[in-house]
Amino acid sequence: MTMARRERLRLETIEEIKDTAWKQIGEQGAASLSLRAIARQMGMTAPGLYRYYKDRDALVTALLMDAFSSFTTSLEAGRDSCALDDHAGRFRGMCRAYFQWAMENPQRYVLLFGTPVQGYLFAEEVGPVAQRSFLVLQGVIGEAFVAGKIKGEAAALKLPTSLKVQYEALRKMGMPYTPLVTHLALSTWNAIHGLTSLFLYGYSQSFLGSQVDRFVESEIERLTMFLGLKE
Structure with a gap:
């Protein structure tokens, strides 16, 4: 052979x-x-x-690496479905991609964000791959901020001093953008993750029936408006 x-x-x-x-x-x-x-x-x-x-942990690490790479690629594709200067479109596309990837890959989503595998010690090499997905989200908001497109309540948000210190520490460790951008990215991540998880685990369907897609779109639009991206 x-x-x-x-x-x-x-x-x-x-x-x-x-x-x-x-x-x-x-x-x-x-x-x-x-x-x-x-x-x-x-x-x-x-x-x-x-x-x-x-051992099992080596396999779990390989699965995590693959899943995070697939997830990040999906977010990037959603973001890049709109032109560089269409900040609202890039944000919406990324949010839709987050939700859609989870619906199409439930096992992978649960491994990434569900209950940790008992006894598994998070491998060091997974960290940078996992961080890439957040950097996509942070980057979309950061680019809009630099272009002066983050407006209204989001732009005027006053952060507690302790949070600013935390975000500045992250910045010194290589996390790009200002504390406000990092905060808005984390806030958005919490919102879209909560929305996605409630659907994935079947908690929202009994309320919404066939209106799932419309509800998801309305929530994405609400986040877009909060950031001031919708003219």
């Missing part, structure tokens, strides 16, 4: 392991993730699977 073929088979096996893991998470939850169960389902021996992932 040539080296190229061996490498291709190795990569295919890795993808099959991850696909099987996602199915297991969807059926039983992330807390039940088991390398032995994955090996059994794939027709492999447990020692054979350990050649690819040394």
Whole structure:
């Protein structure tokens, strides 16, 4: 067997392991993730699977890295669906992408933002990949702020001194933009995340029925108006 073929088979096996893991998470939850169960389902021996992932945490880390990368790519695509100077459109597109990605990838969303996997220690390499998704959101608001498009209540918001100190500390660690932009980004993230999670876990549907999409759009519009992006 040539080296190229061996490498291709190795990569295919890795993808099959991850696909099987996602199915297991969807059926039983992330807390039940088991390398032995994955090996059994794939027709492999447990020692054979350990050649690819040394333990459960290594597999969880790989799944997190893939999921965060997919999530961030989706946010970027939503943002970039509008021109650079269309700040309201870029914000709306990013918010829609957040919600849509979660609806299309519920297992991945729950692994990223749901109950932590018991016993899993967050791997250091996941941090920068996870932060990229927030930087997309912060960047959309930051670009609008620099262009003078953040107006009204959002622009006039007075932050407590303790929050300013915290945000300045983040800025010194490499987080771009001013404390106000960081605060508005975190506030928006909390809002769109809460909206998304309530739908994903089925809490909102009994109130809204077939009006889910209209409600989501109205909430995105409310956030757009709060930021002063809607003329």
